[in-house]
Each structure stands twice: as C-alpha cells, then as structure tokens.
Amino acid sequence: MYNGGKIIAGLVIFFGLLTVPFFINAVKPTSGANPSIDTPVINSLDTKECVKPADYMRIEHMKVLDEWRDEVVRDGDRKTIHVGGKDFQKSLQNGCMECHSNKKQFCDECHKYAGVKPYCWSCHFVKEEGRI
Amino acid sequence: MSVDRRKFLKIAGLASLGLALNPSDFILMSPAEASSGKSLPSSGERLGMTIDVRKFKNDADYQRIIDACHSIHNVPTLIPEKNDIKNEVKWIWTDTYGHTFPEQINEYHPQDIKSKKFPLLCNHCDHPPCVRVCPTKATFKSKNGIVSQDPHRCIGCRFCMAACPYGSRSFNWVDPRPYIAKRDPSFPTRTMGVVEKCTFCVERLAKGLQPACVEVSKGAMVFGNLADAHSKLRRVLSTHYTLRRKPAVGTMPSVFYVIGGQDYAG
Numbered sequence: 588m589y590n591g592g593k594i595i596a597g598l599v600i601f602f603g604l605l606t607v608p609f610f611i612n613a614v615k616p617t618s619g620a621n622p623s624i625d626t627p628v629i630n631s632l633d634t635k636e637c638v639k640p641a642d643y644m645r646i647e648h649m650k651v652l653d654e655w656r657d658e659v660v661r662d663g664d665r666k667t668i669h670v671g672g673k674d675f676q677k678s679l680q681n682g683c684m685e686c687h688s689n690k691k692q693f694c695d696e697c698h699k700y701a702g703v704k705p706y707c708w709s710c711h712f713v714k715e716e717g718r719i
Numbered sequence: 720m721s722v723d724r725r726k727f728l729k730i731a732g733l734a735s736l737g738l739a740l741n742p743s744d745f746i747l748m749s750p751a752e753a754s755s756g757k758s759l760p761s762s763g764e765r766l767g768m769t770i771d772v773r774k775f776k777n778d779a780d781y782q783r784i785i786d787a788c789h790s791i792h793n794v795p796t797l798i799p800e801k802n803d804i805k806n807e808v809k810w811i812w813t814d815t816y817g818h819t820f821p822e823q824i825n826e827y828h829p830q831d832i833k834s835k836k837f838p839l840l841c842n843h844c845d846h847p848p849c850v851r852v853c854p855t856k857a858t859f860k861s862k863n864g865i866v867s868q869d870p871h872r873c874i875g876c877r878f879c880m881a882a883c884p885y886g887s888r889s890f891n892w893v894d895p896r897p898y899i900a901k902r903d904p905s906f907p908t909r910t911m912g913v914v915e916k917c918t919f920c921v922e923r924l925a926k927g928l929q930p931a932c933v934e935v936s937k938g939a940m941v942f943g944n945l946a947d948a949h950s951k952l953r954r955v956l957s958t959h960y961t962l963r964r965k966p967a968v969g970t971m972p973s974v975f976y977v978i979g980g981q982d983y984a985g
Binding site for chain 1: 859861862863867869870871902904905906907908909910911921925
C-alpha cells in the first residue's frame with residue numbers, strides 16, 4: 588500500500604473526529620431529568636395518585652393522552668376517571684394540567700432531556716401562559 | 720386468478736353499464752330528495768338551532784353573541800380591514816340578506832330585511848360536504864348531528880373550505896396566538912395550518928349547558944333536538960315560517976332562520 592502510514596493515521600484522525608461527540612457525552616456529568624411534582628394542587632392532595640401508577644405514566648402517558656383524545660373528540664365520551672377519591676377529566680388542559688400546572692418543571696424537563704418536541708403545546712397551554 | 724384482456728373488458732363494460740343505469744350513488748342528493756324533507760329524523764338526537772333575526776335589534780345584539788363565542792373558544796381577532804382579509808378567523812359572523820339567502824331574493828322584500836344583518840355560523844348539515852371531502856376524516860359527523868372537528872388530524876388541505884357552501888370555515892394562515900387578547904385556559908387555541916369553525920359548543924353541551932351564543936342571545940336563538948317532536952326547538956319551527964340557507968345544494972342545514980312577520984301561534 589502506498590503511503591499506508593499516512594492513510595491509516597488519516598483514518599484514525601477522521602474517525603476520532605467523527606465520534607468525538609459520543610466521547611464527550613460519555614464523560615460529561617449529567618443530572619438526568621428530574622420532573623417535579625411540587626405544585627399547590629398536588630401538595631394539597633391527601634393521596635398523591637395519578638390516573639395510572641407513576642411508572643406506567645412515565646412510559647405510556649402519550650398513549651393515555653392519545654386514547655383520551657380519540658374517546659373525547661371522536662366519540663364524545665367525556666366520562667371522568669375516578670382515582671383516589673378524585674375525578675379527573677380526560678383532558679390535557681382541564682385534566683393533567685390542573686394538577687401538573689408546572690409545565691416547565693414537569694413536562695419540559697423530560698421532553699428536553701429525551702430530545703422530543705411533542706406538538707401538544709402548539710395548541711394546548713397552561714393557565715399561566717394564557718394570562719400573558 | 721389472472722384477468723386476461725377479454726375478461727377485463729367485459730368487467731369494465733358491465734361496470735360502466737351499471738353506472739349508466741343507476742347514477743344516483745354518485746350524486747349528493749337529487750333536488751327532489753333534498754326538498755322533500757325525507758330525512759326528517761323521528762328518534763335519537765339531531766341537534767339544531769333557530770335564529771329569530773327579528774330579535775336582533777342593534778349592533779350590540781350581534782356583537783354579544785360573537786364575543787360570547789369567540790372569547791371562550793380562543794378565536795383570534797384578525798380584523799379584515801387591518802390584516803390580510805384571508806387571515807380572518809370566524810365562528811360566528813354576519814352578512815346581508817342577499818349573501819345569506821342568495822336563492823331567495825326578490826326586489827319587493829321589505830327594506831328592513833334588505834338592510835338587515837344575519838348572524839351566520841356552521842349549519843351542521845345533515846349532508847355535510849366538508850365531511851365528504853376531508854381526506855383524513857378530521858372533520859366528521861357525530862351521532863348527535865354535530866359536524867365535529869378533530870384538529871389533531873387536520874392536515875390543512877382546505878378541501879373542506881372549498882366544499883362548504885356557507886363559508887363557515889376559516890384557515891389559520893398565521894399563528895393565531897398573538898391575536899387572542901385573552902386566552903380561555905379551559906379551551907385550546909389552534910395552530911397555524913389547521914381549519915376551524917363552530918362546534919355547537921360541544922364542550923358546553925357535555926356539561927349540560929346551552930351553546931354560548933344561545934345563552935347570551937336573550938331568546939333570539941333556540942337550541943335543541945330536532946328529532947324530539949316536543950322540544951322547544953320543534954315548537955318554534957312548527958309555529959314560525961323559517962328559512963334554511965341555500966336549500967338547492969341539498970346539504971340540509973340544521974340552523975333555521977325566522978325571518979319576519981308576526982308570530983302566528985303562541
């Protein structure tokens with residue numbers, strides 16, 4: 588191979604540069620996502636219980652919202668969900684956000700960390716935003 | 720199974736013969752069918768409304784129902800004179816007699832009718848052309864007769880706007896949020912690129928309330944179940960002469976207008 592040393596050195600440098608973001612992120616300290624449930628409504632609850640267990644909601648909340656959306660918008664089925672002595676509306680704005688009023692610390696915290704940009708917020712909003 | 724050329728031509732010939740013999744499947748509704756009132760429901764739920772225009776005396780009467788609707792549904796105020804006219808978003812608006820009932824004009828109408836404004840909104844038709852053309856089923860006919868919309872599915876193709884004979888639909892050409900003076904936190908806004916219109920206040924009906932416009936209309940608008948012969952709505956319809964918009968297109972609106980004259984029954 589002509590100029591073998593140079594080519595191999597070049598390849599090593601090239602792949603080194605290509606993979607440098609992975610190495611940086613591998614050693615960079617990260618705090619992860621810490622969604623907060625510190626809101627006045629949640630703090631005032633005796634039993635802090637969501638419509639489904641937290642573990643399930645963490646992974647599947649988008650599916651829950653999707654099902655609610657179809658039931659309410661398409662079938663007109665607005666039956667509330669009774670959990671822990673409280674009735675929850677099947678609604679992002681009038682259900683979820685009633686308790687989780689801290690969108691920045693609750694929703695955005697994980698969405699940012701996971702690098703997802705759900706377009707819920709191009710129409711739905713939290714009360715504070717609406718007052719602007 | 721393979722279809723050879725000869726067989727294909729036979730099938731195609733039969734199919735076109737069938738089409739020639741019975742073209743009715745491809746027509747929205749024949750004029751006779753449209754005017755016969757054939758689809759008058761006798762059971763179930765078929766929500767509708769009467770608008771007694773005699774009871775709209777001044778601009779404030781119109782503005783009150785428009786504001787009641789637009790404020791709770793976060794409808795942006797894009798003023799046609801100030802902003803691009805196509806940007807206007809409206810759920811309830813007004814227009815002249817000639818534009819409201821273009822097929823029902825004559826030059827001898829009373830002057831007050833000719834110069835009167837008519838409150839307009841989605842007619843929630845029995846045969847909604849908007850529903851027929853929507854490629855994503857974002858707009859659909861609910862069981863109770865409401866022509867509903869699911870903005871999540873709207874791809875902004877505006878077929879429904881072209882199909883609607885009443886101009887009831889508005890497209891969000893711009894982000895509506897900067898044009899909403901005060902947002903109602905219990906209702907979402909819309910986003911740029913979707914179509915919106917009156918929903919007959921489906922979210923209020925679910926709570927047992929009347930539509931917002933009806934509530935503030937001081938009795939000028941009556942909302943109810945067309946399928947219930949004993950409803951207040953049917954009483955108004957059976958005791959007043961009413962018009963529907965553009966009957967010839969066969970969409971069968973469920974919004975009826977009491978135009979003029981005296982009440983001839985209590």
